[in-house]
Amino acid sequence: MTENQYKADFPSEIIREGKVQVLVPKLEAYGVVPSDYAPSKAPVFYNPVMEFNRDLTVLAFQAYQRMVNREISICDPLTSQGIRGVRFAAEISGVKKVVEGDINEQAFRLAKHNVQLNGLENLVSVKHKDANCLLSCHASPKKRFDIVDVDPFGTPALYLGSALRAIRNKGLLASTATDLAPLCGVHAKACLRKYGGRPLRTEYCHELAVRLLAGCTATLAAKHDIGIRVVFSHSSEHYIRVYSQITYGAKKADESLKNLGYILHCFNCFHRETTRNPFDKKIEQCPECGSKMDYAGPLWIGSILDEGFCRQMLEENKLVAFKNSAKITKLLTLTRDEAVAPITYYVVDKLSGKLNLPSPPLQAFIDAIRSNGFQAVSTHFNSRGIKTNVPALTMHKLLRDMAASK
Ligand SMILES: C[S@@+](CC[C@H](N)C(=O)[O-])C[C@H]1O[C@@H](n2cnc3c(N)ncnc32)[C@H](O)[C@@H]1O
Numbered sequence: 001m002t003e004n005q006y007k008a009d010f011p012s013e014i015i016r017e018g019k020v021q022v023l024v025p026k027l028e029a030y031g032v033v034p035s036d037y038a039p040s041k042a043p044v045f046y047n048p049v050m051e052f053n054r055d056l057t058v059l060a061f062q063a064y065q066r067m068v069n070r071e072i073s074i075c076d077p078l079t080s081q082g083i084r085g086v087r088f089a090a091e092i093s094g095v096k097k098v099v100e101g102d103i104n105e106q107a108f109r110l111a112k113h114n115v116q117l118n119g120l121e122n123l124v125s126v127k128h129k130d131a132n133c134l135l136s137c138h139a140s141p142k143k144r145f146d147i148v149d150v151d152p153f154g155t156p157a158l159y160l161g162s163a164l165r166a167i168r169n170k171g172l173l174a175s176t177a178t179d180l181a182p183l184c185g186v187h188a189k190a191c192l193r194k195y196g197g198r199p200l201r202t203e204y205c206h207e208l209a210v211r212l213l214a215g216c217t218a219t220l221a222a223k224h225d226i227g228i229r230v231v232f233s234h235s236s237e238h239y240i241r242v243y244s245q246i247t248y249g250a251k252k253a254d255e256s257l258k259n260l261g262y263i264l265h266c267f268n269c270f271h272r273e274t275t276r277n278p279f280d281k282k283i284e285q286c287p288e289c290g291s292k293m294d295y296a297g298p299l300w301i302g303s304i305l306d307e308g309f310c311r312q313m314l315e316e317n318k319l320v321a322f323k324n325s326a327k328i329t330k331l332l333t334l335t336r337d338e339a340v341a342p343i344t345y346y347v348v349d350k351l352s353g354k355l356n357l358p359s360p361p362l363q364a365f366i367d368a369i370r371s372n373g374f375q376a377v378s379t380h381f382n383s384r385g386i387k388t389n390v391p392a393l394t395m396h397k398l399l400r401d402m403a404a405s406k
C-alpha cells in the first residue's frame with residue numbers, strides 16, 4: 001500500500017498543533033468528552049492535553065540545539081501518531097534527522113502518514129519496532145542520537161537503559177512519567193520496583209517524583225560509565241518530565257552518583273533535610289521537634305533545574321506563538337527562579353491546617369519569611385507552595401505572628 005492510499009480504519013480527524021497538522025483518532029467517537037477523556041480507548045494513543053508537554057519539549061530541544069550549536073538528530077521511540085517527531089522536524093531549527101518508532105502497527109502506519117501529510121519524509125523516518133530494540137540498534141557510537149525522548153504509558157524506567165546507550169556524549173535524554181501513584185507514594189512497592197527508591201506521601205511528593213526519576217536515570221547511566229546533569233524538569237497535570245544532559249566517563253558517573261541521597265521528613269513539624277548516608281542516625285530524631293522522622297530515597301538530591309537553560313527556554317518561547325505561550329512563560333519564570341532555591345517545598349494551607357490557623361496570602365507569607373532574613377520563592381510544583389530555608393518551627397512562629405496581627 002502506498003501512503004497516498006492510507007485510510008485510517010477508525011474514526012479520525014485532522015488537528016493542528018504548533019506548525020503541523022496531524023491525523024489523530026477522533027476522541028468523541030470513543031465516548032470521550034474533554035473533561036473525562038480516556039485517550040487510551042482509541043486504537044492509537046492521542047492526548048490533546050499533552051500539547052503543553054510537547055510545546056515545552058520543542059522549546060527545550062531548541063534551547064539544547066542552540067547550546068551545542070550544531071545539527072542534531074532526535075529519536076522518538078514511542079511515537080504513537082507521530083506528532084512529536086513531526087513537530088521536532090518542522091519547528092526546531094538545526095534538526096538533521098528524526099527517527100520515530102512504535103510497536104503498535106496502527107500507530108506506525110498513522111505516524112508514517114503524518115510524516116507524509118507534513119511533507120517531512122526527507123527528515124523523519126518511522127520504524128515499526130519495539131522501543132528497546134530500536135534504541136539498541138543505535139547504541140554504537142556512530143549511530144547514536146543527540147536527543148532521545150522517552151514518552152511512554154506509565155513509567156519510562158523500562159526504556160531508560162537503552163535510551164542512554166543510544167545517546168551520544170553530551171546528548172540529551174528527556175523522559176515522561178505518568179505513573180504518579182507509585183511515584184507519589186500511593187503504591188510505594190511499585191515505585192521501589194520501577195525506580196529503585198522509596199517514595200513518601202508528603203505535600204511535596206511531586207518534587208520527590210522528579211527526584212526519584214532523576215535518581216533512577218543516574219543509577220542506570222552509571223552502569224554505562226555515563227554521568228548526568230538535570231537541566232530541566234517539571235510537574236504538570238498528571239505527569240512529570242525530566243531532561244538530563246549526559247556525559248561519558250567513569251569519573252562523570254561517579255560525580256553524578258554523589259547526587260544520590262535521601263530526604264528525611266518529619267510528619268509532626270514538617271521539618272525536612274537531605275542526607276547522603278542511609279545509616280545516618282539523624283532519622284531517629286527531628287532536630288526541630290524531636291519526633292522520629294521518615295525518609296524517601298535513594299533519589300536525586302542535586303539540582304533539578306538549570307537557571308541558564310530555563311532562561312534560554314524563555315527566550316525560545318518569545319520566538320514562537322504557541323496557544324500555550326502564556327502558560328509556558330509562567331511555568332518557565334517559576335522554574336528559573338526556583339532553580340537555585342532550597343530543596344522541597346512547604347504548602348501554606350497544609351501548614352496552617354496543621355496549626356489551626358487561617359491560611360495567609362502566599363505572597364504575604366513569602367515576604368514575611370524574607371523580611372526575617374530567609375530565602376523564599378514560590379514554586380511551579382504547587383500554586384500554594386513555598387521553597388524556603390526557614391527552619392520549620394520558625395515558620396510556625398511566623399505564621400502565628402501573621403495570624404495574631406490580623
Ligand atoms: C503515551 S504514547 C506516546 C504518545 C506520544 N509520544 C505523543 O506525544 O502523543 C505511548 C506509545 O508507546 C507505544 N508503545 C508501548 N510499548 C512500546 C514498546 N515496547 N515499543 C515501542 N512502542 C511502544 C504505544 O503503542 C503508544 O503509541
Ligand SMILES: [Zn+2]
Nearest residue numbers: 266269286289
Ligand atoms: Zn519535627
